[in-house]
């Protein structure tokens with residue numbers, strides 16, 4: 001097998017590689033998340049803060065599913081991502097759904113030349129800034145695009161425990177190599193530090209840690225190989241016996257349980 005370097009999950013290189021493997025940003029596996037999970041809570045919280053007059057900025061929007069779902073609840077959404085193919089897909093989906101109040105922009109907020117963060121919005125123009133599972137760097141330019149009263153809401157992946165069976169698989173499939181694993185340590189501390197560094201204060205933060213059930217070895221394989229370079233991944237047939245053994249020794253009645261962990265936070269510009 002070739003020795004391609006494995007890009008660190010959620011770096012630009014990792015997203016660029018993922019964009020070659022699958023069309024759009026989504027989780028390719030089938031699983032069941034328990035009720036009370038962070039993803040549902042995020043959508044619920046965001047919706048509570050939208051009015052028909054709201055102008056919203058969706059940070060790192062991927063292929064735009066969230067923006068398209070929220071469009072009818074607000075006046076306008078500016079949604080941006082640095083991956084061209086995500087934005088092209090988002091625009092096609094908006095057209096198919098005849099949604100006209102979402103502006104999808106291909107934009108990299110990190111201006112490496114000037115070593116600064118620039119959000120694609122006018123000064124004082126944004127009422128609500130949202131980011132589902134995206135980066136935190138946007139906070140640097142949030143005060144410029146927002147105004148007193150602007151609400152910022154973000155859902156962050158929270159580090160998940162490494163399953164006991166992880167080392168029963170080839171090294172490349174160890175849990176800490178897959179795109180799902182953040183290795184982010186204490187995310188609530190990182191968020192508060194970033195907020196404080198940019199002159200903001202946390203209003204509320206909530207941690208979510210619920211079971212996510214995988215009832216098929218093929219689906220577990222998809223999680224553990226997600227985002228890895230194609231020439232680094234063992235074929236399913238080559239590791240099936242190990243996955244079956246993991247199911248035999250570690251599954252509960254419903255299947256293998258992974259923890260689904262998220263940190264949801266909200267802050268206001270004052």
Ligand SMILES: C[S@@+](CC[C@H](N)C(=O)[O-])C[C@H]1O[C@@H](n2cnc3c(N)ncnc32)[C@H](O)[C@@H]1O
Pocket residue numbers: 015025026059060061062063066080081082083086107108109110131132133134135
């Ligand atoms: C984890 S994905 C989430 C996508 C989408 N929000 C969702 O929930 O489906 C994070 C996204 O942030 C984008 N991103 C990361 N850094 C960025 C930057 N500097 N400028 C613009 N987009 C960025 C990535 O390309 C990726 O699509």
